[in-house]
Structures are given as structure tokens and as C-alpha cells.
Amino acid sequence: MDKLRLILDISKTHLLAKKKQTLVAALGVTFGIGMFIIMMSFMTGLNILLDGLVLNRTPHIQIYNKTTPTEYQPANKYFDEVSNINQIYSIKPKSRLDRIHNALPILSELKKNDDVLGATPQTTCKVFYLSGSNNLNGVISGIEVNEEIRLFNFNEYVVKGDVNSLIKKKNSILLGSGIAKKLSLSVGDNIQITSTNGTNFSLNIGGIYQSGLAEVDDIQSFVNLKMAQQISSAGGNYISRIHVKLKDIEKAVPFSKLIENIYDVEALDINTANAQFDTGSDIRTLISYAVSITLLIVAGFGIYNILNMFIYEKMNDIAILKATGFTGKDVMYIFILQALVIGFIGAFLGMAIGYGGSVLIDNIKFETEALPTIKTYPINYNPNFYILGFIFATVSTFLAGYLPAKKAQKIDPIDIIRGQ
């Protein structure tokens, strides 16, 4: 304990005698750690934001009917392939209904499942939007508004008007922003639509829907589920899609397989639907780590240089300490301690600067049409980055200090004294 205090005392005197150099060395670490924290906070903030956009708004599993050719052709059943050569030309898919068979029992089964947070039905129908002599083709989806809001933050997409207008009025519509712009319509106006079987409906615009994707906003609108079924001239069991949100997103893949096995439907899980997204996040994280580690290594070399210089300047001191009974190890500890002190100072300053920089970025305005809920740049204040930065700083300064200190340990006092 006393020994440590003595070594600390000597290190302190050395560092204080060279305040400028100490500070420069510490600032190297500060810069590295500060940038590391800012970059990681910003990058992961962005990742979380983008993940959130996808994860919160996208169903974990989408259930629908898919039109595909029958995999096993009836001809092969009757004339087995081993003894016959069956050649069927121009295979056409079997005509299937858009709606999911037995949708309502499936829906209630899903809702009862323990893994499922919620499931919502949708009815999609193709329509023409009419306004004067213009008619645009598009798609209207009938939804259960409350469930969509609860599970998929649907309200975040409605940029004007009231999302609940769908519940209040049966013939209310949330019009895609692209359509509204093209037809110069706004909240409160009426819009005529024609269904594929030629029926006309007059709907009242209760709000404007904007997803941020122009190709979606140009065709997609939402109405109440009942209204959509009416437009399709179908009954209350006409449901073309079911969106499922699970309690644990990791189960999306096995659960979608399970659904496909039990029911005669297609089930698309979020991982398959957004595979490229995960890759993007991973690579962004990787790049930020690579850049940060590079910064820290550069800072480490700075410390190494400065400590090396310290030791050249302190040759005499080292000789005296050794001649008066300090061991090589004592001398090594003195210099390692100096490196660590520089590391600590640098790390604490770096954490402060990292935090300050993060707060600054957090307050910079960032408004984009694509992300209506975002007002400023996203920052993730994760304490782990601060801890990690601190560990990085300590380890890298230790390593940078270790080599010169090892050299100091080996210095032969006689060489110095004789050299005078």
C-alpha cells in the first residue's frame, strides 16, 4: 500500500512537471474515446430508429393466399414417373380466391396462441379513384384500426386528419398522400371510387396516409374492414391477409413454418421479408467499430511516443532511483502508472465530450418526409458505450505504456552514470 503510494507520488510529480505533454497525450485518448462514443451512439441510434420503423410497423408474419402452379401435377399421380415419361406443357396455376379460406377461425386460433401478441385481418381490394375525368387505379385495404394502432403504430402514418375517423364514420377513408396530391384533395373532401365489379362508392376523406414510400402512397388507401368487404361485395368472412405480431420476434421463422404446416396458406416471416435490412444494420455497426478502434489505436501510438520521450528525458531520474535502491519493477510501475493516469484522464474527458457531442447531435433538427415522427437526429444513450470506451482507453494506454516502461525497467544505471 505504501509502495503504491510512493510510486503514485513519483508518477504524479513527473506528470505535473510536464503538464502540457500530459495533456496532449490525454487529449489523444479523449478524442478517440469521444469520437467512439459519439459514433456508436449515433450509429446505433440510427439503427434502432430504422429497426423500429421496420419492426414496429411491419407484421412479424403475414398470412395470405399465393397463386402458384400446383407442385405435384395430377398427371403424375396417375402415371407414375418411374415407368412413364410425363411431359406437361403450359402449366397454369389453379385459380384461387384472394381470400384466406376459413380466415375467421384461423384468426381466433392465432389470437389464442401464447406466442402471439395480436393478429389483425385485412381485406384488400383493387379500385379506381375518380375525380372529375381523372381516374387512378389503386388499392384499398380494410383494417381494424384499433388493433393496427396497438400492434403496428398505424397512427404514425396518418399525417393529417384523424385516424379514428374510420371508426366514427363507416364511409371514411384514409387517402394515400400521393393520391391526395394528384387529385388535389384534402381532409373533409369526398372521393368517388369504383370497384372492380363496377360499383361506385362515395367516401369521405378522414385523413391522409403517408408511409414515406412514394409508390405505396400513390396507390394505397385505408378504410374500415367492413367497408372494404362491402366494396369487394363480399361477406364478413372475406379476409385476404392476416398480419401477426409475436411477443418474441425471434420466433417469427419457426412460427411461420408452423402456420404453413397447419393451414393451407402462405406465411411470410419478417426475417425473410427484410433480410437485407439486418445486413445493413450489421455492416453499419461493424464500420463504426472499425473506425473507432482505428481512432483508439492512433491515440495509443500517441501515448507510446510521448511516454518514450518521457523516458528519454528521465534517464537520469531512472538511474538515480535505481542507484538509491528502487528496483527495475518499481521504475516500470512508475511509468505504467503514468500511462494509466493519462488514460484515465483522457477517458473521463472523452466520456464527457462523447456525452456532450451526443446531446448536441440529439438536438440538431432532422426532418424528412419519409420519417414523419422524427424531429431530430437519433441518438442511443447506451451506457455500455461509455463503459466500453473506458475499457478501451485503459487497455490501450496500458499497452502503449507497457513497452516504454519495460524499456525503463531494463535501463542500466551505470550506463547513464558513466555516460555523464
Next chain:
Amino acid sequence: MNSILEAKNIDKYFLTPTKFHVLKDISLQVQRKEFVSIMGKSGCGKSTLLYILSTMDTSYTGDLIIDGQSMNNQSKDDLSRIRNEKIGFIFQFHYLLPEFTVLKNVMLPALKLGKEDRKTIEKNALAKLDLLGIVDQANKKASKISGGQKQRVAIARALINNPKIIMADEPTGNLDSKNSEIVFNVLRSLSDEFDMSMLVVTHDHDFAAKTDRIIEMEDGYILKDKMEEI
């Protein structure tokens, strides 16, 4: 047996630039309270001998016994401890730590030894400085005092652990005659009053003439080892 330091048949070679026999079969003893000076021309090996006797240089053959303990098979750390405890050092170029205060410079070897607490060490250090008449400089930085004062601080530092023997390499080498006088008188009185042995390498004939015994060296041999009448 009353010898503090005993060297037997010490041989040393310099290997670079070419093999060179610096010390040839050196044997000597220093008794308690004895004030010994080593004289000789530059390059005769007297400083090299002192570094060996002080345990700092370990590449030699022969036996070295300090205070009845053989130095031959000691580890570097053990030698450091022995140096710390039993040997006081004074160099030609004073060798203080320039960034530390005078007091701290004196205290450091004792703090390293760690036998007493900080307060006691500080008190002792001040006493030693007082003994050398420079207690008023105690809180100045070592780089801020004069050459003669520095040498006295170095002596105070050599004394702090009450060593058995003080070794000095040209302690008056770059001091004027007045300061040389002071340094000699201090060493003399320490030897008399505190039972310390002194082993001083010097060029200074006047200085050597006042010591108990002069060892003259030439070309790695001990030429003359004469006891003066006490």
C-alpha cells in the same frame, strides 16, 4: 570480523568495443568507521570498481561481501534492497531528481525502504538536512538550488537510511575549494560520529590526503594501499 566491505579477486572485462581487462585481481577490505579514498588516473578503473562494490554492476568475477553477506548469488531485486538499506550514494554530478523538492529527494530512499511511516521519515530527512545546514532549502525544487547545496542534498539523501557505508564518486569533482572543504568536513564528521564507512573515489590529492587510507590504482591494479596513521 569488523570489515563492512570485502572484495576478493575481482576481475572485470569490458567486451565492447574490444575485449579489455579493466580490473585485474582486485582485493580490498573496508573496515567500520574507516574513511578510504581511491585515487588514480582517468581510465585506471577506479569508477568501475566503485560500481562493482556498490552492487550496481554485476558482470564481474570474484567475491563481494557487504556487511558479512555475499553478493554473488543475489537477484537484481535483492541487490536493489541491499543498496537501498546499506549503501549511501553520492555522485559527481549530484544526481537529484530535478522535479521533486529537496525534502522529497532526501525522503525517497527511505520511503522505498518503508521501515518507518511518512511522518518519521520527513522528520529524519529534515534532521539530515539540518545536519548539512540546508534545512531552509527543504521545500525548494531540487533544480532551483546551487551546485554546492545540491551536493549536500545528495549527501543528506545518502544518509537517510543510516547506511553502513557511503560510496562517493568524485563528490567534490565539480565544486570549488570552499564547497569541497564543506563536503569533506561533513563526510569526515559522519564517519566519526555515526560509525559510517566512507569509500570515496577522487582526483583531488588534498582531499585524499585528509582521509584515513589511500588506495592508488593504475591500469586495473591496486598500486599502493597505504594506511595512514590515525
